[in-house]
Amino acid sequence: MPSDSPAAPPNGGREDAVGDGSDTGFGVAVARMRDALERSRSDKLLALFDHLAARARDAAAPSEAQIAAEVFADGRSAAHRPDANVRVYVHRLRRLIETEFAHEPGPRLHLPVGTYRLMLVDAAMPAQHQGAITAQPPVVLPGTGPTRPWVIALVAVLAVVALVLGSALVVRWQRGAGDRLEGTAPWSALAGASRPITVVMGDYYFFAETPASGMPARLVWDHAVPTREDLIIFQMLNPQTASAVTDRDQHYVTSATMTAAATIRAALLRDPAFVQRPIRLIAASQLTPDVLKVSDVVYVGQLSGIGALLRDPLAQASGFRLDAGLDSLVDAQGGKPYHSDGLELRDQRIARRDYGYLACLPGPAGNTVLVIAALRDPGLREMADLATDTGRLRGLRQGRIGCGGGFEALFQVRTLGNANLGASLVVDRPTRSQGIWDNAAPAPEYHPIAATAAPVQ
Incomplete structure (x- = not known):
């Protein structure tokens, strides 16, 4: 299955738009991005990208109504109306562009928030050393006479300004540190260690x-x-x-799983606490006890593809159980079901519902196991975005440090076709983590192969 590259880091340097859409660098970047979109097999994303690339030289950026009429028109005669598809697909395209040009020095494509103009920017590296400028005392040269009082006053004012600016820079740096994954649960449970991080994809x-x-x-x-x-x-x-x-x-491995895993990996590579640690991607069927013992593990995928090595301890710790149809989670406390709407429909305008799942468990050897999952692919895409957004992670229980002894959270995900439109927290609670690596969960009853097994055409 095709996969996308890891997501791009926030712009850290200047962004100089290249005004000429025929510029060689712009053409090369457009060709590269177009190849990536062709691998994603999304005709609408490719059509949207081609439209924005063709309009890059226009004096005015295309409007939402123009894009809706020229890219997403369904051939029906109807009055113009707000089209959520434009915003949804532009958001997905922006993320894919950032993914494709992750950690790229020099020029790269950029689709700014708030406009529909595709441009080429120069992602220059920020200065290595920045700090407050401290005013030095005035120097009196021989023969110049005593310093006038107004000069002394000016120097004093400059010193106060420098002190205020320095304090502001320190506060801004501290806030920036709080926006990193290492300062937010559950990722803070992984920070400070030197062991490898293994991203496990459900298969x-x-x-x-x-x-x-x-x-x-x-x-x-x-x-x-x-x-x-x-x-x-x-x-x-x-x-x-x-x-x-x-x-x-x-x-x-589903394409959504591969994209979500790439998003998680890219977010870790952006964070100073994780960038120096080895990060590898494997399928759930490749996970072995030796790998589980020596690394922090991040599972990414549908809950049905988690694999026995992680499914057994998670089944003991969690208050949910996956039903036999693999499309519902049932809460053991009261038996309430949380049912996914199932497979995606082709009609992009039908709103749907999925459920995403986030869990953090203490590992078997002092390590940590994170689970970023969902019942279906639309929910998984949303969970990858949520798990790498420190602002949204702070919406979980306040005061939690790291795993907090183990916790799980369930989110209801709103979808539109195969696009996710947001998530709301439904459950946030501790897990039963004691002894999950020492005791075996009850073995499921063996069922022979059913006649309804799904063939791959």
Whole structure:
């Protein structure tokens, strides 16, 4: 599956717009971004980008109404009306542009907030040493005579101004430090350590099935057969049909999972507390006990793809359980279900609902395990944005330091088609983390492969 590059850091230097849309640097950057969008397989994002690139040389930036009419028109005769698609897709395009040009020196594409003009900017590095200017006492040269009183007064005023500016810079630096992930739960639980950080992407196991009709073999996903070991069990229990299914060691990662993992990784690389630590991305099926023991682990993906090594302790710690259909979480305290609307529809104007999940657990060897997940892909995209936004993370329980002994939070995510429109906090509570790495959770009952297993066309 295609994936996006890590998200870009905030602009840290000057941004000089290149006015000529035919400039070589602009053309190269546009071609690079267009290739990335073609890999994302989103026709509407590509159409929006092409439209903004073509209008980059215009004297006036295109308006929202113009973009809605020229890019998102559905062919129906209707009066002009506010179109949320423009704002949603522009927001997604802005994030993808930042992702593609992450940590790029020199010119890069930029789509500023508040305007729909695509431009080329120069991301210059900020000065390495900045600080308050301290006024020096006046120097009296030989033969110049005594310093006049007004000169002394001027120097005193300059000294006071320098002191005020220096204090303002210190306050601003302190506030900036508070905006970093290392100062916000749950990421503060990872700060201060030197162990590697492993970002684990949820994935799904596929096996090959040969139909009795003699048709070519097809790849099949069945949530009752999450691993190749489960397929072996099925073959042992059903020798008469064992030859019809074959293990090909195939695993699938959704595009939203890969994009979310890249967003998380890029946010860690932007933060001074994590940038020097090794950060690697692996699939959940590649996670081993040795990796879990020596690194901090950040799981990113749908809850159904978490893998047994993390699913077992999470099932003991959490107050939720995932239902058999994989599209609902049920609260053990009262049995209230939180149901996702399911798979995405093609009609972009139908509002939908998903649920995102954030958890922090103490690891088995003094490390930390974070879970950034959702029931479906739209919720996962929102959770990746939320988990890297320090302002939104502060909306969780105040006073929590790091994991706070373990906690979980559930968010209701508003979606529009395959776009996320925001999230609201539903549950925020401690987890039952004691002994989750020492005791095994109850083993689920074995179910044979169902006839309704989903083939991959």
